Amino acid sequence: MRLRFVIGKVLGALSTLVFVVVVNFFLFRVVNDDPVESMFRGRNLSAEQKDRLRQQFNLDGSKLQQFWAYIRELLQGNLGISLQSRRPVTTEIGEALWPTIALVGTATTLSMVIGVAIGIRAGWRRRSAFDVGSTTFSMFTYSVPDFWLAMLALGLFSVQLGIFPTGGLQDAGTTATGLPLLLDQLHHMALPCLVLAIAYVGEYAIVMRSSMLDTVREDYLQLARAKGLRDVEVRRRHAVPNAVLPVVSLSALNFGFVLSGSIAVESIFSWPGLGQATLEAIRGPDFPMLQGLFLLFSAAVILANLAVDLLYGYLDPRVGGR
């Protein structure tokens, strides 16, 4: 892979990041001119008080000055202070990050593994009963709104059957530690995780199936079959490794989006992750928090994109110019 290609891609990603930072800043400043004013409306504040607060939140000076202040803080890893909790945005996001990664990461892994397995079988034997059945299932889950699925699951498993908790990260006020706590958290995570996994699985199955169909028609596969290799062998040794690439890139791209993708489900299950944090921040509205969340969501997508680009450049000489 040529160095120029890599540098080009990295620069592209950086420029996108810069764009995001700019949009991120001005979008929210256009939306609300003076957050301090709306934050402290109705509380007795002197003029000096307000000035001090504006300084504290970097809201003094012109928009451009504010922007440079924002960039300066950003470069030092400082995303500002949440208007709602008065704690650093990085702390707030840090706390919400892990629950989301745990939930969505597990759900994505599950749906990817299952989806790929389904796709392989379906694509290998087109128009078989399995293919028709699984494709119908995939299309169905692809069309189901995740929050509706979450409602049904909550109603059935938590409310009617009572096998899962109704929401939250763990039992409220639990004093458990170590393994019992971990098990408690897994118990809370199981249902939302299942819902998300079902909601995602269809897409992976469909992409994997398409990719298999493409591969199956390739000449070398016909050749391998002609050589008398067993069907299962051909599939495992030749077809799958080739067909799995698009799914890898899909999942890498998806992983960029998953951080922000479970908002409705997190809300239904009161899962204290980034989605809940976003909804909370919007109610304020808590602009530093929203900016921080946006930056994180966008950066995740940008990084995932870059990873996929570089990966493709490495694997496909036509792209990478190796």
Place this chain on the structure above:
Amino acid sequence: MTAVSRADFLRRFRRDRLAMFGLAVLILFALMAILAPVLVDDDALSAVASLDNPTWASPSGDFLLGTDHLGRSVAAQFVYGSRVSLFVGLMATIFTIAIGSIVGVVAGFAGKWVDAALMRLTDWFLVIPFLPLAIVLAAVLGRGIWNIIFVISITSWPSTARLVRAQVLTVKERLYVDRARALGASQLHVVRRHVLPNVAPLILASATLAVPISILTETTLAFLGLGDPTQASWGKTLEEAFQAGAISRGAWWYYLPAGLGIVAVVLAFTLFGRALEEILDPRLRER
């Protein structure tokens, strides 16, 4: 892909049973949405007009899908709800496709730095996290149907733009465009006569696949309480059912129809769109 003649297209399409099924479902829902005022008196949506109805009534001869916590007919909400979902889905898609096509055609045809600049812009918009932005804009712009349409359009155009640009480039390479240009045709003429007819089918297919995403987004926003509170929609029905406690009451008739309606419409559009895409794009054929 231009090689698909009309007769050929229709023959292929008719053979695709899933696509035909999708189309039939779509026609059914479209009819329901258009004929809503004929099918159901819109008084049935009013809580005041429903004061004499029983609340939480299960489906019966009087109320085909039962009643909700205010005694309103769930069937009436289902019928009227389809209007918002389909309308938002279609309008958002039209705008998405319009923006995407213009950007794609201009970038592909103008080339050079215009292309580079527009594609960079597209890249930028592609990475903006869709749902959070939609939520923020919906919260900021207020709760109305047009705001939702705006939000969906502004966030979904980049993929169409990329697709169209790629096609324009392919078309451009073909000889006859060069010939046309050599003959002194204006650029606009070339775009209108040679480029658009060639990319139109692809735009159509991509549009059909964009509708379900728009519908799902509308529903999610409505469910999160960011929809228009005064307008019946499937997302709003689900939100109200959830808030009113339909789940613990076991009032399945309140939350199943709207959800199934969404699934049916989204599935139908997806089946239909995939069939279009397969027929129009030779690389995808025979799947």
Place this chain on the structure above:
Amino acid sequence: MAQRGLATVVAGLVVAGIGGLSLAAVAGAGLASASASDEQVTLTVGLIQDLDTPNVTAGFLVSSYEVWNLQYAALTDKAAADFATVPGLAESWEVGDGGLSYTYTLREDLKWSDGEPLTADDVAFTINTSRDQEWINHFSSTANLDATVIDDRTVKITSAVPDPKLPLMDVYILPEHIWGPVAEGDITTYDALDGVGSGPFTLEEWKSGQSWTMVANPNYYKGVPAIDQVVFRVFTNGDAMVAALQKGEIDAAHSVPSSSFESLGDTEGIEAVFGQQGGFTELAMNGMAGGLGDGHPALQDIEVRHAIHRAIDKQALFDRVILGLGTPGVTLSVSPDPVWQPEIPVDEQYTYDPAAANAALDAAGYLDTDGNGIREMPDGSQDLTFRYAERSESDIAAPIRELITGFLEEVGIATTVDVFDDTQLTEVIASGEYDLFVWGWTPFTDPDSMLSYFTCAQLTTDIEAIGYNDANWCSPEYDELYAQQNSELDRATRVDLVHQMLRLFYDESTYVVLFEDADLQAYRTDRFTGWTRQPAEIGPVIFSNSSPTYFLLQPIEGGAGGDDGGMGAGVLIALIGGGVVILGVGASLLLRSKKNQDERD
């Protein structure tokens, strides 16, 4: 084949990476929230409304009051049974100056939860500073008071005018060593997470939008509570809260949805409480008396307000929205004690009569001349289209809006709807940028506070200083009566004055009281005893006037220690965890074996 081999390696890495990350995240989340203590007695309370702020000089939501009720004791306490004034921080008091002053003697050895002594200085600091700085939750009680320290245990409180509420001194006493150093301008923005108080429990932690935790105060003057900590868990959905109560995830629930109240009452092991303390829900119209904003001009016409009052079927709202759990509303409820409520003859009430409302609007010149179904101003300048502000933090707000907008439509009035959370709505109301909204109040024992809200002094005339008067109406006549009752020591005369005020307020109709709603609560009977209603028999058990329940609760020996999911859940966890592990291992094995083969190729 090298490239394909690479592809599988990468695929394997992605799978392993995501899987590993997820497991690490679960572990990380586990470690992050691991707390040290064990075997604590925890009471868990579910509710719908989050805190606005734990700062008593800035907050105003019911949930915040519960925190202050637990964290801050007052000089006098209110009896659980009947709100009678009983000793609190003060063990005794003597009246002087012909009823104008009281001298309170504090209990011996009072301490704040952090161990600092609680003295007369703290009392004087709270009363005098709250008066000078006009703290919103103290000022209506302390406006006319002055406190003088006699010695460490003695404080003399003098009122500038005769005060019928004394010797009741139910203002929250704050620790001077915490609040004294906070500058005047900073006081309303102080985060108040210090957790220093003199009540039975103090605030330990607040996770916005999720929960807050209060721990037992070892220095509480009545003794150490039997419960170690109280966790308040905020639910986004009433249904989920009810399910959590049924499963034992929480021990008590506040604001149970009316739709599930009845079924909870029939559930074994759960006691449903229909708590009445005079709370009500009103439709308020923008009277524009504060002068801010852009309220619809039609609403300043009393004829229009009366017509709206007559257009609304309160009985229907009562039946449909709160399912008959409460009483249909007539006029303002200013106290849980019904003696303060005037008797208004039915023929003088603005009862539901849409025909009369239509006729009145026609007569007043509000006609629909352009035939769009909406009336216009008499000069034809604008439609009677009102902006209706709806609360997002209430599960009855949407059904109320559906009905009210429907009733208004019947009399040719259109509405547009905006939804706000409580903090936003407070701002919208203060800035006068609304026409209609629906919200509610829960009065204190003495009617004075509730009455004070509708005086001219409480109007918001400056957005920097929000007053309580959200009727945005006031009159000199009302203010005059208010001042009289505020210093009238003869109870019968005072009751009569209050009745006059309420009649006046009712006739002005900037407030249409829709119904008096009960506090619907429920608690589990298997873990704690001692649930105490305030007032006795009819009141709520939690979120009551002075919240006596928490200190009185005793854990039941052998009572289930909360829900841990039980056996079935454990098995399920094992199954799910096992499934994940097997899938992960299987996938990586599958990919690795392929990789090896490819390399052999």
